[in-house]
Amino acid sequence: MKIALITGSAGLVGSEAVSFFADKFDRIIGIDNNYREVLFGANASIEWNLKRIQSLYQNYAHYSIDIRDKKSLEGLYKEFSTDIELIVHTAAQPSHDWAAKDPFTDFSINANGTLNLLEMTRLHCPEAVFIFTSTNTLIRTFMNKVAISRNA
Numbered sequence: 001m002k003i004a005l006i007t008g009s010a011g012l013v014g015s016e017a018v019s020f021f022a023d024k025f026d027r028i029i030g031i032d033n034n035y036r037e038v039l040f041g042a043n044a045s046i047e048w049n050l051k052r053i054q055s056l057y058q059n060y061a062h063y064s065i066d067i068r069d070k071k072s073l074e075g076l077y078k079e080f081s082t083d084i085e086l087i088v089h090t091a092a093q094p095s096h097d098w099a100a101k102d103p104f105t106d107f108s109i110n111a112n113g114t115l116n117l118l119e120m121t122r123l124h125c126p127e128a129v130f131i132f133t134s135t136n137t138l139i140r141t142f143m144n145k146v147a148i149s150r151n152a
C-alpha cells in the first residue's frame with residue numbers, strides 16, 4: 001500500500017497537500033491536533049476544514065496527534081512502516097508574533113516536532129521523500145531575541 005503522511009493536514013498548506021495527493025496514493029494519513037485553535041482562537045479552528053477533507057477523500061484517515069508526542073508518532077510509524085512513501089510536513093506554529101511572545105512553545109513545535117518526524121522517518125521508512133514547508137521561524141525567533149536584547 002502506498003501511503004502519504006501529511007502533518008498539519010487540516011491547516012492551510014496541509015489541506016491543499018491532502019487534495020493534491022489524495023488520488024496519487026492508496027491512503028492519506030493526516031496528523032493535526034487543531035493546535036491552530038489554541039494559537040489563534042476559535043475562529044481559526046480546523047474542524048470545518050477537517051470535515052471537508054474527510055467528506056471529499058474516502059482514503060483520508062485522521063490522527064489527532066501532537067507532533068511533539070514522540071511515542072504516539074512512533075506507534076503510527078511502526079504500524080505503517082515502509083508503506084509510507086511520502087511525508088509532507090506542514091504542522092507548525094506559523095506566527096511571527098507568537099514566536100516572539102512564546103519562543104519555547106514555538107521551538108518545541110517547529111524544531112523538536114520536526115526532529116521527531118525526521119527521526120521517525122529515518123528509523124521506520126528511510127526511503128520516503130520528506131517535504132518540509134517551513135520558512136524561517138527559527139531564524140525569526142533568534143532575530144527577535146537579538147532585537148529584544150539590543151533594545152533592552
Ligand SMILES: NC(=O)c1ccc[n+]([C@@H]2O[C@H](COP(=O)([O-])OP(=O)(O)OC[C@H]3O[C@@H](n4cnc5c(N)ncnc54)[C@H](O)[C@@H]3O)[C@@H](O)[C@H]2O)c1
Binds near residue numbers: 007134135
Ligand atoms: N501559508 C503560507 O502562505 C505559507 C507560505 C510558506 C510557508 N509556509 C509554512 O508552511 C507551514 C504551514 O503553514 P500554514 O499557513 O498551513 O499554517 P496553518 O496554521 O494553517 O497550518 C498548520 C497546522 O498545523 C497544526 N499544528 C500546529 N501545531 C501542531 C502540533 N504540535 N501537532 C500537530 N499539529 C499541529 C495546526 O493545527 C494547523 O492546522 C508553516 O511552517 C509556514 O511557515 C506557509
